[in-house]
Amino acid sequence: MRASADLPDLLLAWYDRHRRRLPWRAEPGSRADPYHVWLSEIMLQQTTVATVGPYFRRFLELWPTVSDLAAADLDPVLHAWQGLGYYARARNLHKCAQAVVARHGGVFPDTEDALLDLPGIGSYTAAAIAAIAFDRPATPVDGNFERVFARLHAVETPLPQAKPMLRDLAAQATPARRPGDYAQAVMDLGATICVPRSPKCMACPWMEPCAARRLGIAEQLPRKAEKAEKPTRYGTAFWIVAPTGAVLLRRRVESGLLGGMMEIPSSAWAGQRHALSAVAGEAPVPGDWRALPGLVRHTFTHFHLELTVVATSAAARPVPGGVWAPLDALGDYALPTLMKKIVRHALAQLGRQ
DNA sequence: GATCCGTGGTG
DNA sequence: TCACCAAGGAT
Numbered sequence: 001m002r003a004s005a006d007l008p009d010l011l012l013a014w015y016d017r018h019r020r021r022l023p024w025r026a027e028p029g030s031r032a033d034p035y036h037v038w039l040s041e042i043m044l045q046q047t048t049v050a051t052v053g054p055y056f057r058r059f060l061e062l063w064p065t066v067s068d069l070a071a072a073d074l075d076p077v078l079h080a081w082q083g084l085g086y087y088a089r090a091r092n093l094h095k096c097a098q099a100v101v102a103r104h105g106g107v108f109p110d111t112e113d114a115l116l117d118l119p120g121i122g123s124y125t126a127a128a129i130a131a132i133a134f135d136r137p138a139t140p141v142d143g144n145f146e147r148v149f150a151r152l153h154a155v156e157t158p159l160p161q162a163k164p165m166l167r168d169l170a171a172q173a174t175p176a177r178r179p180g181d182y183a184q185a186v187m188d189l190g191a192t193i194c195v196p197r198s199p200k201c202m203a204c205p206w207m208e209p210c211a212a213r214r215l216g217i218a219e220q221l222p223r224k225a226e227k228a229e230k231p232t233r234y235g236t237a238f239w240i241v242a243p244t245g246a247v248l249l250r251r252r253v254e255s256g257l258l259g260g261m262m263e264i265p266s267s268a269w270a271g272q273r274h275a276l277s278a279v280a281g282e283a284p285v286p287g288d289w290r291a292l293p294g295l296v297r298h299t300f301t302h303f304h305l306e307l308t309v310v311a312t313s314a315a316a317r318p319v320p321g322g323v324w325a326p327l328d329a330l331g332d333y334a335l336p337t338l339m340k341k342i343v344r345h346a347l348a349q350l351g352r353q
Numbered sequence: 354g355a356t357c358c359g360t361g362g363t364g
Numbered sequence: 365t366c367a368c369c370a371a372g373g374a375t
Contacts (some may be wrong), residue, residue, distance in 0.1 A: 046371085051370085
């Protein structure tokens with residue numbers, strides 16, 4: 001009979017041979033910098049390793065320590081975060097750095113409870129930092145953990161209902177020895193072997209004890225509750241260019257979608273299309289609008305968006321809440337991907353005329 | 354608990 | 365093409 005105590009050892013032996021080298025990961029035997037661990041964990045929330053790499057390195061260049069980050073203005077932080085998405089993470093990152101300096105003298109706390117009190121750090125991230133940076137026996141249950149343990153124990157209850165059960169199963173399995181390596185090992189396993197589609201069971205160190213593998217249902221787990229269909233919203237973006245070659249931008253409100261980021265002004269995003277004549281009044285300046293051919297499409301977490309772009313020229317007079325940005329300096333502004341798509345579309349359509 | 358919050362890769 | 369997915373948190 002195989003005792004459950006064998007599970008961590010099997011996995012750690014595999015990890016010692018297959019561990020991935022990642023920019024934020026310490027060399028075997030040495031402990032990672034808590035600042036690096038925290039920064040990477042925030043960036044990795046719902047974001048792939050490949051995407052995070054360049055951002056992580058850039059942030060360390062700009063702000064080598066948590067104190068440097070705390071002393072920075074929010075604007076450059078949002079600018080460096082542009083394209084990563086979930087922009088509340090960047091605002092909380094900045095707040096958290098300031099809290100670490102103010103409350104903890106610039107040194108990250110080493111317990112889950114203290115970490116959990118910091119902005120942007122939830123149950124997963126608190127456990128991940130405690131385990132990886134401080135080698136505490138914490139269990140950071142992310143999507144990898146849920147998938148691996150749903151299969152290991154053949155849990156057929158769909159997510160998110162199964163979350164508490166999976167959390168318990170994972171917590172019970174966490175070893176006292178090398179808990180940090182163990183946590184990273186489960187994540188590596190989920191990222192490279194126990195993947196969502198076509199899991200590579202023949203290469204898995206947990207193939208023998210895996211119940212789903214035995215039952216032949218590994219690929220079907222974890223089951224998930226059906227998601228609501230995404231609605232489509234429609235709007236009109238206003239491309240306003242001054243004779244100086246400057247474009248009118250606006251800063252979005254702090255909270256909510258793309259909070260705090262810059263935008264190309266647009267009408268409200270409504271559930272149905274509206275004619276230009278119906279939305280022209282929502283433009284920040286009056287204009288002799290020209291509709292550009294084509295559409296800009298973008299999909300957010302919970303809705304699709306289709307924007308028409310209309311263009312006009314206008315004198316570069318001050319506009320309440322507006323910023324005139326030189327076309328050749330748009331890179332200096334924190335523009336989320338949707339806004340970059342609008343810029344690209346407008347320049348392409350106007351350039352061909 | 355349900356909803357909101359981005360983006361790029363993938364099969 | 366498009367639904368799914370990725371080291372989740374805040375409200």
